Amino acid sequence: MRKHVFVTLALATVLIGAFIPPLITGFLGREGSKTTATQMLQGTSPAYNLEGLKRFGNYDELYRFLEKALAASRWYPGLVIASLDLLGAPRGEGGSGAGSQQASRTNVQVEGVDEPDVVKTNGELVIVASGNKVFVISTGERVVKSVIAFETGVKGLFLYEEKLVVFTESYGYYYEAVESTQSLKPPLGVPELRVYFYNITIPEAPVLLGEVSVSGYMLGSRLLDKYVYLVANTYIYEPIIPYVNGRPVPLETLVAVDQHPDAYTVILAVDLEELVYATYTFLVRSGGWLYMSMRNLYIACERPVTFIEASTVVLKAIAERMPPEEKGEVLNLLNEGSLDKAYERVNKYLSSLSDDVRQKLLDEVVSEINKEPMSDETTFYVFNVNGLSVSLQGSFTIPGLLLDQFAMEEFGGFFIVATTESIYEVRAYFYPALSLVLYERGGGVEYSSSNVTGTLHIGWSVIDTGNNVFVIDLESLNVTGSLRHLAPGERIYSARLIGDVFFLVTFRRVDPLFAIDVSDPGNPVVIGFLKIPGFSEYLHPLSSDRLLGIGVEEGGLKISLFNVTDPVNMSEIFKINLPSTWSLALYDHHAVTIHSGMQLVLIPFTRYDGGGASSGVLVIKYGSDELRVDAMLPHYSCVRTIYVGNELYTISPGLVKVFSLETYKELLQIPLLG
Structure with missing residues (x-):
């Protein structure tokens, strides 16, 4: 491939x-x-090509x-060697009019x-x-x-x-x-x-x-x-x-x-x-x-x-080593999409070979394919x-594959995208099948075995991962610049484009935050690199030089404030660690509310302790150099927070609570009934 x-x-x-x-x-x-009655659009059919x-x-x-x-x-023959994911799969997703109040x-x-x-x-x-x-x-x-x-x-x-x-x-x-x-x-x-x-x-x-x-x-x-x-x-x-x-x-x-x-x-x-x-x-x-x-x-x-893709590559490579007439038959079947028939023909041919010859053929096939591993x-x-x-x-x-929608962004006449690429190698094994024959002799039961047509097993495994950044010219849809194999063995956990700097977080053991300059679309360059404990699942720009990170450290919720004034020398200038705490904001950016006027970050949270769990809204005050937990407003199963004027609405599936944004005092509750 x-x-x-x-x-x-x-x-x-x-x-x-x-x-x-x-x-x-x-x-x-x-x-x-x-x-309201509506009518079909009028006019001539648009021209198209x-x-x-x-x-x-x-x-x-x-x-x-x-x-x-x-x-x-639909083809799925016999046993399959399962795909091996070394690092685990990445997580998955998808304007209101102005009212009289802010x-x-x-x-x-x-x-x-x-x-x-x-x-x-x-x-x-x-x-x-x-x-x-x-x-x-x-x-x-x-x-x-x-x-x-x-x-x-x-x-x-x-x-x-x-x-x-x-x-x-x-x-x-x-x-x-x-x-x-x-x-x-x-x-x-x-x-x-x-x-x-x-x-x-x-x-x-x-x-x-x-x-x-x-x-x-x-x-x-x-x-x-x-x-x-x-x-x-x-x-x-x-x-x-x-x-x-x-x-x-x-x-x-x-x-x-x-x-x-x-x-x-x-x-x-x-x-x-x-x-x-x-x-x-x-x-x-x-x-x-x-x-x-x-x-x-x-x-x-x-x-x-996919298994079908790996199998097709192996079957084609084996067909190239078969006698001309049989080779043509297998290739034709593969071109027609008849993988099952092609597999049967290859399997029959392999069964006709001696063990040494067959093993040598399979070794050559696997070695040839894996010179250029699949991804x-x-x-x-x-x-x-x-x-x-x-x-x-x-x-x-x-x-490569995407983490989420934030791994892609349009800027100017270009499109930037970050992917995590898994590198695969194929495997091919042949097992001679044993046919058991059962018969009685002298009142006892005896078993005998004889070799019959064996079975070709094809599979693949992940041997490495890497992360890529591509810049695509939207006029030609060609890749105009790229960075390949960043942070080998790690996966992308969050991404955000701010101006002409693309921030990227990868993770396996520590949290590398990359700053990638894309001002020259033909030559994206890593200009900054920061390693800190934990990892950020979501990045949000608070200003042109401050970046908020919401993530995890040692199993608990972590809120970070990054100084990105100089992306070459980024720093984590403040962080809040909340042990045994989880937030929906880690997986759904709609759960994050930023009140820039009051410099507040509002996210739902759930905290677990020996006595059970508590949940509500985390109110974080941010400045240019620090973060502060202003309040933890109680609201069971809260999923969203909004503000209207000087009031804060916290929302769960069955209840809306209203708090004062000035005192954080609960003003009233609105049950969602009916």
Whole structure:
């Protein structure tokens, strides 16, 4: 397998601006609800270029394409040597209008691009999603004004002016009484995502304006200006087709961008003012992470080394050493995707060899393949977004897998991404099988054995890990600069781009904080390096020269303040260690609230001691050179903290507490009932 920094897929032939014509329609109103009438968008069909991408003339043609793509992925012969992960898998995910008072906003990666969360506020209202209900709370009256109930759990919310957007996801959905094609099945058992749109001008009586449904798992969503973008994955386990509003996605909105896809990706774009939407459907590798800038949407599709990939490489190498006629047969079978038949033919050939000859052949094959070890890869699909228009620019592939969305960032005309790359070696063993023969002699039972066709075992193992930083030119989608194999044997735990310095944390035993200068995209350079105990799971810029780290040290919560005035000589100038303490902020950046006016960091916490556990909100005061725990406000199972004016709202699934930001005194409680 090639191990290059950049691998071009078929998508590279797509010109900037090439895109699939969207399906545009009005929302379906809900029976018994007040709805606002909408009209389809008018105008001519947009011009587009699909050069290099496969389209389908009918659903039968799509069915045959999927059957062939699925054939190879279904092969799984006999015993397998399991993949060995030396360091453990990295952890995994995905703007409110201003009110009359100063209010917090959801902590997001890109300023101006909102992310869905379970709590939203505009200063006048606090909207809380809990289970399958959404609670609308007035900050003036400090009461729940209304409760909206759904049949399934709520995944997240957006608040745009007077409109509330609610995402729900139902698992095991069976798409009863839906329109179907003759050949492709509905995605039985795949979740159904529903997006509901409410007018909450009158908080006591939210009005349902419409809804739209999409089959698949929610990869992520973003709100940019007045447009909501939802990305859903439907994994392909048999020839199926995703559904939008109970109907198969139209073929004119669907293209294959990968010849061996394992998922559909549906992008839904919604205009919140006109209440119309567009859908785009792509056959790709399943997406793992989502990132969005002010102009582009990125879907990162991770491709770890698989058993099928390792087996194909081994079978091809063995075929090259077989007699010409048999070699051609095996290679043809592999090209057709018939791995099972190719495996049987190779296995039969190996069984015909003597032990010495067979072992020598396998040693040569393994040695040749491992001269250039395999590694994980991630493919990024890049889409330009402009309102309801989502145009596919192209893709690029780099070695390694992502930690999370903060490992990628757009700056200027470039895209920077950090990956942890696992290096694999293949193994190939042949075990002559023993056939036991049972028979009776003289009243006793005896066993005999004879050699029959043996079994080829193929596997792989991780031999090392390293960390990479790549800078991609967004015009050409080529890698213009890179750093390879940083901190061998370690994994990335957090990343953040601040200005033209990319901060990166890796960890195995201590916490190396790297400062990487990317001001010259063609030549990223490590300019600073700091080793301290523990590791940071989340990095947040408090100012241009102060960086907050939230992480772990010796099993407890650690809050660090870094001086990055000079990235060449960074320092940890203050830290707070909280033994036996954990925080949701370690895994969900939406749980972090920064009040820059009062210089406060607010995060939920849970502390364990001999007598049990306590939880609430940690209030940390920060300055230029120190951190101080100002308060630990008690609130069981707290998940979010927001502020409105001089009041602090702490939120758990069943209760909202209101505290004074000046005295930290509890003012009242608002139960989430109904």
